[in-house]
Amino acid sequence: MRLSDLVTELGGILKGEDRVVSGASTLEEASSDEITFLANPKYRDRVKTSRAGAIIVAHEIETAIPQIITKDPYLYFARVVSLVYPDETPEPGISPLACIHPDASVDAGACIYPHVNVGAGARVSKGCIIYPGCYLGANVTIGDQTVCYPNVVIYDGCTLGSNCIIHSGVVIGSDGFGFVWDGSRHVKIPQKGIVIIGDHVEIGSNCTIDRAALTSTRIGSGVKMDNLIQVGHNVVIGEHTIIVSQTGISGSAQIGSNVVLAGQCGIGGHITIGDGCVAAARAGIASDLAAGSVVSGFPAMDHRHWLRVQKVYKDLPEMLKRIRSLERRLESIGKD
Amino acid sequence: MRLSDLVTELGGILKGEDRVVSGASTLEEASSDEITFLANPKYRDRVKTSRAGAIIVAHEIETAIPQIITKDPYLYFARVVSLVYPDETPEPGISPLACIHPDASVDAGACIYPHVNVGAGARVSKGCIIYPGCYLGANVTIGDQTVCYPNVVIYDGCTLGSNCIIHSGVVIGSDGFGFVWDGSRHVKIPQKGIVIIGDHVEIGSNCTIDRAALTSTRIGSGVKMDNLIQVGHNVVIGEHTIIVSQTGISGSAQIGSNVVLAGQCGIGGHITIGDGCVAAARAGIASDLAAGSVVSGFPAMDHRHWLRVQKVYKDLPEMLKRIRSLERRLESIGKD
């Protein structure tokens, strides 16, 4: 692809020779037919030694490498990568080795690989790609262009929007965790609700999202989830929220829009987290958070306060010594 | 279903009109043909605005809605849900697209879906439902009425009791984590034991339960496990224990009966946890617990003590200031 073609397609200003690039890589690894980017000024020195064929920058820099100047180089680079490495789209069609229930409806523009099972009343829309080993239960509906990688399981009645990406091993719609003790054993609360997932949602490998007890667990449009995340029954997650790996969200929690939950967080049951909150890695949130809160620690507290607490925490043995010293000095004053 | 039929079936006293209900839902969401319940008195106000067709209560309340009075409304509701939304039982039979080893035995009353593999010597009992993509290794045995949702894997030789529910992506019997360093590399300790699971056990999606090194990993009857839980080799879990999502139990730990381990707990290797213990969310248990202990934190301590510790912990910067102030005042006294 010519640099001038990229500029035509994506905007920006080209300075320097109009080369052809056939790939994209990092400043260190890019070769002379690859394009790279400089987003963080602290890596500017690496440009000198880069062998890249072109570089995307926010402001013109001194270099012999042809550069494309644009407001957000990282965003521009993301789009360039999509152009230079286009996704291969498989041929539409249903593998004769897939099991499609006669009462299911699969669009002629969808691709169903071998060893897929699609239940009665399920609906798979145009442009969907359902990889081998996926299971779509009865009455599952999947919107246009959604991709399920191998071995995704979607239980009966759940709904996915369009343009979603569901990675391998994800389980959507398994039973929520609800029991009541009858005096001699735990009686199961039947889980009769569903899961509803919006558009443009990405869910990482081996995540688990439970169906609601009676109503619906909801994941808003534009939500991005990393791997191995647990979402309990009746949880509601607002649009564009980001959830990083191994976080767990307990039943009936309400997570706002544009929230960020970093890795290994835990959210208590029935907790409400307002829009735009940020929880640092490993935050354990056991009470409601007002919109825009930034928290850390367990139990979670204001992030800046947590930084101060941690500083003292690490010096606790020293603090104990100071208290002992105070006690001794006071003791000796008392004796005077 | 008529309310009077529910009372005939499940007990309780009906007050008000004998209506037909066709569904069950929450106080907020129930419509006029649905039944709901009031278990927690603090939600009593919601009854006024509820459009439910009937309500299950512990004590008669003032409302125009027909009510069923019973000792434990939540337990009663669980049973009602099972009655108004009966599980659909698939037709028994073995799909011609499943691979059953000629030396396996599958009861005529079991249902085996496509793309299931059943190994030599395996035994699947009557009423079992084995969904697509499940793998039952050689000599696996599964008791009556047990359900394996899609893509469950059970390694060779493991045993499941009756009436179990195993959710998608669960792996039972993978190798325990055991190696010994020979001076230049980690040599695998072959894992030749099995996993034995009792009756009425429910295991949530994508849990992993490792086989014992030589003997057996054991999950007692009535145990209920949420999603993404790790159980190491040689672990023993007593009856009716509840384990919440993302908890990890290290090898050879012994968990008693009627224990509750909340979400994201960690249990150290070879630890013994007595009957009836409760570990709050994220407890990290590194030493034995006497029966009936209630613990929090890491390392785990008595829950009430932990609450006091956390209170002080959050004020550590303030505490440091008080110490500094004491030091200054003592300094100035010394100078007098």
Added chain:
Amino acid sequence: MRLSDLVTELGGILKGEDRVVSGASTLEEASSDEITFLANPKYRDRVKTSRAGAIIVAHEIETAIPQIITKDPYLYFARVVSLVYPDETPEPGISPLACIHPDASVDAGACIYPHVNVGAGARVSKGCIIYPGCYLGANVTIGDQTVCYPNVVIYDGCTLGSNCIIHSGVVIGSDGFGFVWDGSRHVKIPQKGIVIIGDHVEIGSNCTIDRAALTSTRIGSGVKMDNLIQVGHNVVIGEHTIIVSQTGISGSAQIGSNVVLAGQCGIGGHITIGDGCVAAARAGIASDLAAGSVVSGFPAMDHRHWLRVQKVYKDLPEMLKRIRSLERRLESIGKD
């Protein structure tokens, strides 16, 4: 197997009768035709009541049980277990129920079970065993003798070495978690790199290992991973590193060789951990560690220091009382 045959095969000195053993077990559970071992001297008393047919020891002990004396009894035992319970090797061959792309290459000495999918350009070497439900994407290559248990998914282009063991539900090569906000939504950074896994690597059930954004995520030879571990994109893990269950490694972290990360650890993004480091269970590592560091806690600190901190931490309410007492006493001195 005769004890003298074991000694011929594995070394060591036999004292006592040359018996036949047909199994291996623990001191407590071994019967008279089974061999056991004594590695930890604190279990010496258990030898007296053991019914084992033979025992592996480091130094000759007083017992009527025939003993094999060797430097490292546990290592010796590991090897004995492999000999007395040899792995069954399935017949090589490709199941007619597997889907092998015509452009894939499967060695005649490999075993491919039913319902496996192998993509275009993929290469499966001799001695590999690929269990049912596995998915090997386009251009995946797998070295000699590697085993993939049921339902393993390997995305396009990833590479596994020889003699690896990949347990069920593992996902290798799913997209790394990278997005850039364009002002109204998260734009996906296409993940175009791969995962490269060395030789003799074992990966536990339901682990997830993401492909690099542009280059490669690398797992060194001899690495052993427990279950439910997350490895982010662009991570590099050195040889012989041990990672215990439920640990998460964020993107671009560099883990050295011979590192031990215990259970439920978290490693921050772009962190470097030197060779030979040890992180205790639940350590949260947010800054670089020099080679040989031993750390605990979150944020991680020197393990011995952490032990001292924890001691004081548990006594925080007591410490607060001492400060109050100091304040009162100083107050009363001030009043004198």
